[in-house]
Amino acid sequence: MSERQPHRERGGAADDRLGDLSVVVGILTADLTAEPVVTGRGLSATGGGDRVDEGWLCMGLAVGGVGGWLVQALPDISSNLIAAAIGGVLVWVTTNARRRLRLVRARRFWRALGGRHPLVVLGAHDFGQHRRWARAGVVGMGDIGALVEIEAQLRKLGFAGRIAESKQLSPRELSSDLVLIGGPVANAVTRTMLAKLSGVVSYGFAEDLDHGAAVVRDVSTGRVLAPQYEESGYPVSDYALIIRTPNPLAPDTSEIVIVAGCWEHGTAAAAEKLGDRKFLRMMKKREHFEVLLETTVVNGAHYNARVVETRRISPS
Numbered sequence: 001m002s003e004r005q006p007h008r009e010r011g012g013a014a015d016d017r018l019g020d021l022s023v024v025v026g027i028l029t030a031d032l033t034a035e036p037v038v039t040g041r042g043l044s045a046t047g048g049g050d051r052v053d054e055g056w057l058c059m060g061l062a063v064g065g066v067g068g069w070l071v072q073a074l075p076d077i078s079s080n081l082i083a084a085a086i087g088g089v090l091v092w093v094t095t096n097a098r099r100r101l102r103l104v105r106a107r108r109f110w111r112a113l114g115g116r117h118p119l120v121v122l123g124a125h126d127f128g129q130h131r132r133w134a135r136a137g138v139v140g141m142g143d144i145g146a147l148v149e150i151e152a153q154l155r156k157l158g159f160a161g162r163i164a165e166s167k168q169l170s171p172r173e174l175s176s177d178l179v180l181i182g183g184p185v186a187n188a189v190t191r192t193m194l195a196k197l198s199g200v201v202s203y204g205f206a207e208d209l210d211h212g213a214a215v216v217r218d219v220s221t222g223r224v225l226a227p228q229y230e231e232s233g234y235p236v237s238d239y240a241l242i243i244r245t246p247n248p249l250a251p252d253t254s255e256i257v258i259v260a261g262c263w264e265h266g267t268a269a270a271a272e273k274l275g276d277r278k279f280l281r282m283m284k285k286r287e288h289f290e291v292l293l294e295t296t297v298v299n300g301a302h303y304n305a306r307v308v309e310t311r312r313i314s315p316s
Contacts, residue, residue, distance in 0.1 A: 110157055117159070118177035118257075122147055123166040123187025139186075142264025142302075146181045146271035150259075153275045166190070175250035182267055183214050183260035190260055196248035201290050202311055203241050205260070214262045216241065216292065225292070227262050235297050240266030240305075242273065242291040245313050255288075261295075269295040269305035279307065288313040 124139050147163065154161045161179065166188040174189065183205050184191035194204055202220040215226040216239045228237040240261035247254040259270035270293055273279050283289060289312050295305040 110154065110159060118161050118179050119164050119169070119173055120147060120150055120161045120179045121164050121166050121169065121181065121187065121189050123182040123190065140182075140264035140267075141300075142261070142266075142268040143182050143186070145268040146259055149268070149271040149275065150179055150181070175247060175254060177254045178247065178256045180256060180258045180260070181271070182264075183262065185214055187260070190258055193248060193256055193258065197243075197245060200245065200248070200313065201243055203243070203290050203292060205241075205262070208262070211235075215239075216262060225294075227266075227297075234300075235263050235265065238263045238266035238269070238295050238297055238302065239308075240270040240293040240295065242270050242293065243289075243313075245288045245290075246315075261293075263297070265297045265300075265302040266293065266295055269293060269302045273305055273307075282307070282310070286310070286312055288315070 122139060122143060151161060151163075164173065166180075166182075166186075169189060174192075178189065178193075180187055180190045180193065182190060184194055185205075185207070194201070198204075202218065204217050204219055205214045206217045206224065208215045208226060211227075211229060211233065213227070213235075215224050217224050225239050227235040227239060230236050238261050241258065243256075243258040245256060246252075247256045257274075259267055259274070261267040261270060273291075273293060283291075289310060291310045292308040293305050294308050295302040297303075
């Protein structure tokens with residue numbers, strides 16, 4: 001009997017540890033609002049006969065309290081996560097819907113010209129006696145910005161345009177689809193087309209000898225719209241035209257779009273306006289039109305381009 005006693009003691013200790021573990025598990029799953037039972041050795045779990053030390057019980061109560069808090073907070077956390085997910089989905093859907101609508105309107109504007117790979121024609125200004133420094137002519141930064149903008153719009157829609165200089169077009173190319181950048185002073189093709197469109201469009205350009213630039217002239221009323229200048233002679237505002245009409249050299253097969261300002265600032269503003277969502281929505285039912293724009297110029301950059309007037313071009 002004495003030889004088997006140690007084995008029973010070890011077995012009893014193991015049984016006690018298993019009992020303590022079962023009590024802790026019972027505590028974690030028990031109703032924590034019930035009162036613990038005080039026994040001779042300490043505290044015991046409610047509803048059970050197995051006793052545990054106070055340390056085990058405190059740990060069990062702490063862990064159980066965290067678990068209870070998580071259980072109570074879980075519905076609120078779940079609701080917030082679901083609301084956030086729904087909000088994110090709605091924002092994504094709205095953003096993509098607006099982007100697709102803008103692309104649809106832009107594609108509607110460019111679909112005829114873009115599908116036929118138009119020529120984007122840039123004019124190089126000839127500065128007379130200074131030509132020896134740039135024999136091919138000089139292109140303003142605003143005109144270059146307009147070229148980059150139009151190329152980006154066409155590329156975004158899956159179209160491709162070809163770039164050409166106004167003095168290098170062949171007679172066949174002149175009768176194709178054209179996007180003309182710059183006014184008649186710098187762009188020879190713009191000058192040719194506006195002369196051919198006399199009586200069709202009601203806006204045109206006239207020379208401003210005082211400032212070495214151009215002004216917009218309303219042919220129908222005789223009104224002249226000139227940029228404003230600061231004392232140093234630099235413009236603080238600019239006017240521009242956007243004209244879309246059949247190509248007067250091939251009206252049945254091709255079209256032209258003209259973006260031209262009195263200065264380069266207006267030209268760049270007109271090109272950007274072609275990608276503006278509100279502008280495209282405004283012009284969605286007009287196939288051929290002319291638009292007068294005004295923009296503010298600060299330190300050589302244009303801001304706040306606004307539409308002054310739109311006119312429909314009736315088919316001849």
